[in-house]
Amino acid sequence: MLQRIKMVAWKEFIHILRDIRSLAVVIVLPILMVVLYGYAINTDVRHLPLAIIDLDHSAPSRDLMGAFLHGEYFDVAVYSGDYAGLDAVMDRGRAVIALVIPAGYAQDLSAGRQAQVQVIADGSDSTTATTAIAYATATIQQQSAGLAAAAVLRHGTGTGIAPPVEMRQRFWYNPELKSVNFIVPGLIAVILMMLSALLTSMTVVRERERGTIEQLIVSPVMPRELIIGKLIPYILISFLDVILVIAAGRLIFNVPLNGSPGLVLALSAVFLTASLGIGLLISVSSGSQQTAMTVAMMATMLPSVLLSGFAFPVKAMPVVIQWLTSIVPARYFLTIIRSIFLKGMGIGQLWQPALFLLLFGAGILWLSSLRFKKKL
Amino acid sequence: MNWRRVMRIVKKEFIQVRRDPNLLRMIILVPVFQLMVFGYAVSTDVRNISTAVYDEDRTASSRRLQQAFTGSGYFDLDYHIHAPREADRLLDAGQAQMVLHIPRGFDELISRGQSAPLQVIFDGSDSQTSGTVAGYTRYIVQRYSSLITLDRLSRAGGGTVKLPGIEERVRVWYNPELKSVNYMVPAVLCMILLIVTMIMTSMAIVREREIGTLEQLVVTPITPGELMLGKTIPFICIGLLDMMLVLLISVYWFKVEVVGSIPLLIVMSLFFLLTSLGLGLFISTISRTQQEAMMVSFFIMLPSMMLSGFMFPIRNMPRIIQWITYAIPLRYFLVIVRGIFLKGNGLDILWPQAAALAAFGIAIIFMSATRFSKRMG
Numbered sequence: 001m002l003q004r005i006k007m008v009a010w011k012e013f014i015h016i017l018r019d020i021r022s023l024a025v026v027i028v029l030p031i032l033m034v035v036l037y038g039y040a041i042n043t044d045v046r047h048l049p050l051a052i053i054d055l056d057h058s059a060p061s062r063d064l065m066g067a068f069l070h071g072e073y074f075d076v077a078v079y080s081g082d083y084a085g086l087d088a089v090m091d092r093g094r095a096v097i098a099l100v101i102p103a104g105y106a107q108d109l110s111a112g113r114q115a116q117v118q119v120i121a122d123g124s125d126s127t128t129a130t131t132a133i134a135y136a137t138a139t140i141q142q143q144s145a146g147l148a149a150a151a152v153l154r155h156g157t158g159t160g161i162a163p164p165v166e167m168r169q170r171f172w173y174n175p176e177l178k179s180v181n182f183i184v185p186g187l188i189a190v191i192l193m194m195l196s197a198l199l200t201s202m203t204v205v206r207e208r209e210r211g212t213i214e215q216l217i218v219s220p221v222m223p224r225e226l227i228i229g230k231l232i233p234y235i236l237i238s239f240l241d242v243i244l245v246i247a248a249g250r251l252i253f254n255v256p257l258n259g260s261p262g263l264v265l266a267l268s269a270v271f272l273t274a275s276l277g278i279g280l281l282i283s284v285s286s287g288s289q290q291t292a293m294t295v296a297m298m299a300t301m302l303p304s305v306l307l308s309g310f311a312f313p314v315k316a317m318p319v320v321i322q323w324l325t326s327i328v329p330a331r332y333f334l335t336i337i338r339s340i341f342l343k344g345m346g347i348g349q350l351w352q353p354a355l356f357l358l359l360f361g362a363g364i365l366w367l368s369s370l371r372f373k374k375k376l
Numbered sequence: 377m378n379w380r381r382v383m384r385i386v387k388k389e390f391i392q393v394r395r396d397p398n399l400l401r402m403i404i405l406v407p408v409f410q411l412m413v414f415g416y417a418v419s420t421d422v423r424n425i426s427t428a429v430y431d432e433d434r435t436a437s438s439r440r441l442q443q444a445f446t447g448s449g450y451f452d453l454d455y456h457i458h459a460p461r462e463a464d465r466l467l468d469a470g471q472a473q474m475v476l477h478i479p480r481g482f483d484e485l486i487s488r489g490q491s492a493p494l495q496v497i498f499d500g501s502d503s504q505t506s507g508t509v510a511g512y513t514r515y516i517v518q519r520y521s522s523l524i525t526l527d528r529l530s531r532a533g534g535g536t537v538k539l540p541g542i543e544e545r546v547r548v549w550y551n552p553e554l555k556s557v558n559y560m561v562p563a564v565l566c567m568i569l570l571i572v573t574m575i576m577t578s579m580a581i582v583r584e585r586e587i588g589t590l591e592q593l594v595v596t597p598i599t600p601g602e603l604m605l606g607k608t609i610p611f612i613c614i615g616l617l618d619m620m621l622v623l624l625i626s627v628y629w630f631k632v633e634v635v636g637s638i639p640l641l642i643v644m645s646l647f648f649l650l651t652s653l654g655l656g657l658f659i660s661t662i663s664r665t666q667q668e669a670m671m672v673s674f675f676i677m678l679p680s681m682m683l684s685g686f687m688f689p690i691r692n693m694p695r696i697i698q699w700i701t702y703a704i705p706l707r708y709f710l711v712i713v714r715g716i717f718l719k720g721n722g723l724d725i726l727w728p729q730a731a732a733l734a735a736f737g738i739a740i741i742f743m744s745a746t747r748f749s750k751r752m753g
Contacts, residue, residue: 037682042692043504045511049691064542090549091725093711112538119544123551124559124718127420127508128689134511137544138518144542145525151540152529164524165441166491167517169510171500172467177510179503198674202667290579291398293670298406301677306414311687313505316419324413335470342501343468 004221008229012203016233023237026199030241031248033191034184038253041187043179045131049077051095053086058106060147064117067143068099073135086120096122097132109147173258173342181256184249185337186310191245192268193275193304193330196238200279201296203230204372205289224369227280231365234276235269242268249341258344264337267350270357271333275300277364278329284371304330332357377605381598385606389580393610402576407568407618411561411625418560418687422508428455428463428472435483441494444520445476450512467499474498474509489528550635550718561630562717563686565622566709569645570652570680573615577656578669581607586665600748608653615649616642635720644712647730650737651705657744680706708732 016023050068054061068074077095080086089095100118108115119136121129145163174181207213216226246264249255257264279296286292306312307321308330314322325331332353339345347354393399427445431438445451455472457463466472477495485492496513498506529539551558584590593603619642626632634641655676663669681687683697684706690698701707708729715721723730 033678036697040683040693040697041688042694043507043688044692045507091715091719091721109540109542112540114541114543116543116545119546121546121548123548123554124714125689126551126554126556126559127422127504129548129551130422130554131508131511133546133548134508134515137546138511138515140542140544141515141518141522145522148526148529148539148541151538152532163491163521164486164528165494165517165521167494167496167514169496169498169513171498171506171510174500174503174506177500177503177507182501182503194674194678198671290583290666290670293667294402294575297670297674297677301674302410302414305681305687306417312418312420313502316421316423318416321413321416325417338501339470345468349468 001222001225004225005229005232008221008226009232012230013233016237026195026237027240027244030191030195030245034187034245034248035252037187038180038184038249041179041183043183044177045128046072047075048073048097048128048132049095050074051078051080051086051089051098052076053080053083053098053100055081055083055103056101056105057081060106060109061101064101064105064140064143065099067139068136071135071139073132090120090122093122096125096128097136099136112151180253181342182338184253184255185341186308186334188242188245188249189271189330189334189337190304190308190310192238192241192272193308193333194300195241196234196272196275197279197282197296197300198293199234199238200231200276201282201286201292202289203234203280204283205286205292208287209289223372224365227284227365227369227372231273231276231280235272238272238276239265239269242272255341257341259340259346263347263350264340267333267336267340267354267357270354270361271329271336274329274357274361274364277361277368281364281368281371284368303328307331308334310334327360329357329360332360377599377602382602382606382609385598385603386609389607389610393614399576403572403614403618404621407572407622408625410568410571411564411622412629414564414567415557415561415626415630418556418564420504420556420560421554422505422512423450425451425474425509425512426454426472427451428457428466428475429453430457430460430463430475430477432480433478433482437483437486437492438478441478441482441517441520442476444516448512448516463497467497470499472499473506474513486524557630558632558718559714561626561632562713563710565619565626566648566706566713567681567686568622569615569619569648570706571677572618573611573649573652574656574659574676575670575673576614577608577611577653578659578663578673579666580611581657581660582663582666582669585660601745604657604745604748608657611653611656612646612649615653616645619645619649632717634717636716636722637720640723641713641716644709644716644726644730644733647733647737648705648709648712651709651733651740654737654740654744655705657748658740661744661747680704683707685710702732705733705736708736 052065054065069076074097078089083100086098090098098120100120102116102118105115105117117140119133119140121133123129171177204213207216242265250257278299282295282299283292286295304310307325307328309325314325314331317325335353336350339350429442431442442453446453455466457466463475467475475497477497479493479495482492482494494517498510500506526539526541548554584593623641627634659669659672659676663672683693683701684704685701686706690701690707693701712726712729715726
């Protein structure tokens with residue numbers, strides 16, 4: 001049996017080697033994609049374009065503006081002395097948040113009254129908007145407390161007021177909250193998923209279209225030997241990809257690898273078996289190369305990007321969709337790879353997704369050989 | 377250009393579409409299914425933040441702070457822990473997204489008029505979510521702190537000093553409830569339209585070449601221009617049909633309101649269809665087999681998803697990448713669709729995007745037409 005598997009694998013290897021161009025594409029492409037998208041994607045909410053409508057033109061209004069520009073959250077995109085242009089600014093998306101300081105602002109403050117300012121947010125991108133609103137209101141609150149303290153001091157009754165609560169925040173696993181540390185491990189999982197399924201989706205159906213499958217049928221090779229034999233060369237090739245993309249993530253983007261590199265590689269092999277298996281199952285089940293390719297793309301591209309937790313947290317999805325995500329292997333691998341990279345977790349904590357991937361891979365391969373038998 | 381010949385081709389294409397059950401499935405079921413699943417999946421709302429509270433103080437002050445968190449509606453204080461070790465475990469396992477640590481002496485320091493430290497630990501691994509969570513947290517703590525300050529100040533002023541303050545009124549335009557579905561569902565709609573039209577067009581022509589029927593067409597009196605037109609018209613119809621279909625689902629199922637003009641939306645989607653059909657045609661001219669066509673589509677799809685502003689804001693990308701995004705037609709269409717859906721933008725604002733789409737569409741169609749006729753001649 002081992003002998004026959006080796007023969008099938010060797011034959012497939014020769015096939016792959018003959019088409020050097022495709023092989024080069026397969027090896028170079030993942031790195032290119034990880035580098036391009038890793039470089040491009042940044043979800044940090046910083047330097048948001050802010051419109052300031054200052055109708056008061058006073059020292060206090062300029063102070064408030066200064067408070068907004070103090071941190072790195074806002075950049076002034078538009079500064080205007082009247083309200084009229086605001087509609088156009090927001091409609092065109094030139095600013096995502098606006099601060100309106102009404103006339104009489106300074107007067108209200110010096111009379112010891114509550115001055116009102118208006119914050120207007122472009123809510124269309126709700127994620128950016130909520131963060132922007134939170135930062136804007138916190139800034140205003142802080143400014144307000146400072147003004148009250150100053151007023152008391154001027155009366156000479158206060159003795160310098162300390163802020164009652166001093167918040168110290170820490171971000172674990174990703175102290176500088178760099179989105180690249182989150183995105184790059186995710187990209188590795190998503191790209192491997194898409195590529196590996198595309199890779200194997202052709203193998204069996206190509207033989208069927210060319211008629212060489214009949215030769216295989218009359219040979220003494222068993223279906224499961226054929227499936228495993230076909231899989232082996234692709235596992236080796238994609239394993240090379242894994243090493244390359246992980247190296248790219250470490251060396252180019254400096255993503256910390258806090259856990260064990262050996263564990264990453266071992267679990268990648270498990271994941272590759274599952275995702276290559278999906279391609280193989282598609283290949284065995286489809287009648288033409290075209291169908292195989294279409295199905296492979298539909299089954300892997302959108303789900304592995306949208307349903308895996310790559311950009312949209314699975315926790316935020318409705319329960320029914322969460323169930324659906326459980327059949328997307330990229331989801332488990334994403335959890336695994338992020339946990340090992342950022343949280344430095346070991347197999348003790350990751351055995352659940354690892355076991356699932358293992359079962360999923362085994363199930364898919366078993367199903368493929370079963371479907372292949374029927375077709376014979 | 378002979379319109380009768382063009383219509384013949386159109387009719388032939390339609391007959392082919394009707395005969396192919398796979399294609400019909402692709403036209404009707406796939407877009408509907410995709411919108412239903414992905415429309416739900418692409419939520420970026422940060423709600424129900426699972427929080428672990430480590431309250432060493434257990435006083436009125438610490439309880440009031442916790443109430444401020446629950447009262448905001450964003451935080452679920454799911455875990456009350458009694459040792460720092462438990463915080464490690466909860467964060468490691470991803471069960472808690474943040475830990476609120478109120479140290480012993482919190483209340484005492486506050487009542488003595490000093491600064492009481494408060495420690496908050498976030499799971500930073502999902503940088504996007506934790507950025508939002510940190511924003512909320514900061515706001516709540518700031519508000520809590522301000523109330524105490526005011527209280528202290530009015531006592532210090534002996535009730536005689538009038539305290540100035542700033543009160544903010546927050547108004548959210550375009551999407552007052554800040555629901556991400558209103559932003560994402562229109563984008564998923566664009567995505568689906570691109571997938572269906574681009575892939576189908578490229579496949580349809582390459583298939584004829586592969587089967588060899590393209591040569592039969594070449595020896596007929598049909599000119600390449602007529603052939604291309606005849607081949608694309610059915611897909612324009614299919615694209616429009618899909619547009620209506622997904623539009624209906626967005627409005628009636630996902631309850632996303634279209635603020636702007638629907639006719640404008642449809643005209644603009646025609647512009648977009650021009651570009652995606654053009655891309656499909658272009659793919660068909662550079663690939664010999666359906667498999668190649670599929671591969672090339674894949675390389676166009678991926679940047680369209682990642683770099684168009686569909687998932688990640690273009691504003692944050694490095695300058696060079698921002699330039700690259702100008703070559704992605706979906707980028708313009710997303711601005712148009714989101715603008716019409718959410719902001720009610722008209723052509724006075726959207727004309728640059730519309731012009732870019734038109735220019736791109738005409739250029740790519742012209743390019744593929746010349747390549748196409750060369751290969752046929």
